[in-house]
Amino acid sequence: MTFSMDITETDGNARTGVINTVRGEIRTPAFMPVGTAATVKAMKPETVCETGADILLGNTYHLMLRPTAERIAKLGGLHKFMNWSGPILTDSGGFQVMSLAKLRKITDEGVSFQSHIDGSKHMLSPERSMEIQRLLGANIVMAFDECTPYPATKKETEDSMLLSMRWAKRSYDAFHDGSDHGEENALFGIVQGGVFEDLRHRSVSALKEIDFDGLAIGGLAVGEGQDVMFEVLDFTMPEMPKNKPRYLMGVGKPDDIVGAVERGIDMFDCVMPSRSGRTGQAFTRRGTVNMKNARHIDDPRPIDADCACSACQNYSRAYISHLIRSGEILGPMLMTEHNLTYYQDLMAGLRAAISQKTLSNFVEKFHQQRAKGDIDEI
Amino acid sequence: MTFSMDITETDGNARTGVINTVRGEIRTPAFMPVGTAATVKAMKPETVCETGADILLGNTYHLMLRPTAERIAKLGGLHKFMNWSGPILTDSGGFQVMSLAKLRKITDEGVSFQSHIDGSKHMLSPERSMEIQRLLGANIVMAFDECTPYPATKKETEDSMLLSMRWAKRSYDAFHDGSDHGEENALFGIVQGGVFEDLRHRSVSALKEIDFDGLAIGGLAVGEGQDVMFEVLDFTMPEMPKNKPRYLMGVGKPDDIVGAVERGIDMFDCVMPSRSGRTGQAFTRRGTVNMKNARHIDDPRPIDADCACSACQNYSRAYISHLIRSGEILGPMLMTEHNLTYYQDLMAGLRAAISQKTLSNFVEKFHQQRAKGDIDEI
Numbered sequence A, B: 001m002t003f004s005m006d007i008t009e010t011d012g013n014a015r016t017g018v019i020n021t022v023r024g025e026i027r028t029p030a031f032m033p034v035g036t037a038a039t040v041k042a043m044k045p046e047t048v049c050e051t052g053a054d055i056l057l058g059n060t061y062h063l064m065l066r067p068t069a070e071r072i073a074k075l076g077g078l079h080k081f082m083n084w085s086g087p088i089l090t091d092s093g094g095f096q097v098m099s100l101a102k103l104r105k106i107t108d109e110g111v112s113f114q115s116h117i118d119g120s121k122h123m124l125s126p127e128r129s130m131e132i133q134r135l136l137g138a139n140i141v142m143a144f145d146e147c148t149p150y151p152a153t154k155k156e157t158e159d160s161m162l163l164s165m166r167w168a169k170r171s172y173d174a175f176h177d178g179s180d181h182g183e184e185n186a187l188f189g190i191v192q193g194g195v196f197e198d199l200r201h202r203s204v205s206a207l208k209e210i211d212f213d214g215l216a217i218g219g220l221a222v223g224e225g226q227d228v229m230f231e232v233l234d235f236t237m238p239e240m241p242k243n244k245p246r247y248l249m250g251v252g253k254p255d256d257i258v259g260a261v262e263r264g265i266d267m268f269d270c271v272m273p274s275r276s277g278r279t280g281q282a283f284t285r286r287g288t289v290n291m292k293n294a295r296h297i298d299d300p301r302p303i304d305a306d307c308a309c310s311a312c313q314n315y316s317r318a319y320i321s322h323l324i325r326s327g328e329i330l331g332p333m334l335m336t337e338h339n340l341t342y343y344q345d346l347m348a349g350l351r352a353a354i355s356q357k358t359l360s361n362f363v364e365k366f367h368q369q370r371a372k373g374d375i376d377e378i
Helices: A045-050 A060-065 A069-074 A078-082 A094-099 A126-136 A154-175 A180-184 A197-208 A226-239 A254-262 A272-278 A310-314 A317-325 A330-355 A359-371 B045-050 B060-065 B069-074 B078-082 B094-099 B126-136 B154-175 B180-184 B197-208 B226-239 B254-262 B272-278 B310-314 B317-325 B330-355 B359-371
Strands: A004-011 A014-021 A024-028 A030-032 A056-058 A088-090 A102-106 A111-114 A121-124 A140-142 A186-191 A214-217 A246-248 A267-269 A281-284 A287-290 B004-011 B014-021 B024-028 B030-032 B056-058 B088-090 B102-106 B111-114 B121-124 B140-142 B186-191 B214-217 B246-248 B267-269 B281-284 B287-290
Touching: A004 A330, A014 A330, A024 A030, A024 A330, A030 A330, A060 A069, A060 A094, A060 A121, A060 A126, A069 A126, A078 A088, A078 B317, A088 A126, A094 A111, A121 A126, A126 A140, A126 A154, A154 A186, A154 A197, A186 A197, A197 A226, A214 A226, A226 A254, A254 A330, A254 A359, A272 A281, A272 A330, A281 A330, A310 A330, A317 A330, A317 B078, A330 A359, B004 B330, B014 B330, B024 B030, B024 B330, B030 B330, B060 B069, B060 B094, B060 B121, B060 B126, B069 B126, B078 B088, B088 B126, B094 B111, B121 B126, B126 B140, B126 B154, B154 B186, B154 B197, B186 B197, B197 B226, B214 B226, B226 B254, B254 B330, B254 B359, B272 B281, B272 B330, B281 B330, B310 B330, B317 B330, B330 B359
Parallel strands: A030 A267, A056 A088, A088 A140, A140 A186, A186 A214, A214 A246, A246 A267, B030 B267, B056 B088, B088 B140, B140 B186, B186 B214, B214 B246, B246 B267
Antiparallel strands: A004 A014, A014 A024, A102 A111, A111 A121, A281 A287, B004 B014, B014 B024, B102 B111, B111 B121, B281 B287
């Protein structure tokens, strides 16, 4: 087992360090760009690497349907297939099967559903999810869980959490089947329990009894709002193991990430920088900017003067605005590159600040810059 | 005036050399990727450069409508706007206004028309075309002409050619208005006359009386077929000036280019490699390959084993097939990069063969490889 985490410095509840995997190091706190269908949309993997990303996320649900995990395995695994040599984390399929699949039916055994692409019938269970993630060759495998709907009553949330805990144990047993994949790579459990303190605590306790290599917090960023999310972190994080990676799934906006890092989170993933980039929203040090706004069409300045990405170094807002208006593919390419660079720069800034024990100054400056709003109109 | 052409070697009617511009050298025979709306679709300019392209083509019609030539000029010109420091040739708008614009009306003065984007009213004339190309900062400016419809009667073709010749003289006068742009850059005339030998000869004679820096052959690749196109080249090329660039507009397929180079053409442009790339057609040494075909979905081999582009070095047919089927933007990105690399490799091969006076061997091998068909099915 090569997987381990070294925490090199802490600042308050925040920590910085390195996660070691068979595919190389992940500097934490880390942001994982999402490569849904074996590609970070509109990006070559070498460009994703240049933004500063150490690890990508792949989607079990999407890949099992197309091109199928078996096909990817036969072609040498996901790393080779998509030309990414660094670590890959795959989700379990649980979240997408709930939000995308048609006619899903949940039992204790697992979830049967129809593909949103062609209506074909499939099944996901802890055992099948582990099999798919092994076929893909993931370096961090996520336990199969049910993402509890929000809002939900306490009873619904408890039942859902208990189902996820039973599935967590089955995931662990299926992952540790003696295969090389299980020996060399990591399995993370997922804490559920909605917004209820006692349920979150019971969930962490249940997962601690299983020897997971890291724990994720699931079921947040589903509509509860930042205040509630931070509150859940405040009462959950003290219970989490200190020496293992802590991953906040599907989060989030830049200020969500900053607040979660302050509370001790090590890993994040979110489609926001890439998806927003494709629809014309840029993330900058002074907040988000809608590049579709008419005020950009004559603006010779870059999206973000402090950004070193090639979109900001080589192109004006006027040009990027023209690309978006003309429906040119280069628009999403440059916007995604910029947004992912912004996210990675934010993570690098957080890591440096924690290393220097200056996180509170960093966070203050982060909020001050955003409060100024976008650069003055010209 | 920096513009000049050095012919370094000939082989039969074919020639190789260098065209010198204020923006650098163009190795000939040259293929110019088309950057319609100030972008070679799905490509960063640095990647276009890596394929081996020395010069890009920009479209007057598209750019005058969006973002407008005046806006590009205010932002520092087309080179800066689109981040391409090498030479740029712009067409005159004549071809697109005939094929794309709505409600066009042609008089001796010029063409009035409505934008295909928003229906707004515009006018193109020799004088306005020269003004737009100057605002864009083109290094090779094309005379404003009428692209004769095909098929057309001899009378229609003659009238159209004579109109283009009157417009050629007005283009020359408007280009040489004493501005720095006219002093430093080049203006090409366009030979018209359809498929009629005497009309083509009269057109070349008329253009020779004007001191153009190069001549283009227009009105071909409009449906007449390769045999007729080569026939027109066979009777037109001997009349063309020997010491100036000769540009065959809008051509073409790889075997069109090879045959035209054998007949003495120095420059080409065509949307085919980029457009076909976006729709799943790959150009290879063994002919064209439809990447949408089901036989590729498990194929671990590259599109073209002899190609050094990153699409062929890093990805399988299976992966590219997956991207195309999934509608992923990376599909067009990789396909366009491959196709443009194939075209530039072809031009490099033609240049080397002419330099070594082995063009006939090169052409024979070119056709032999294609006759084999795509790599064997697996």
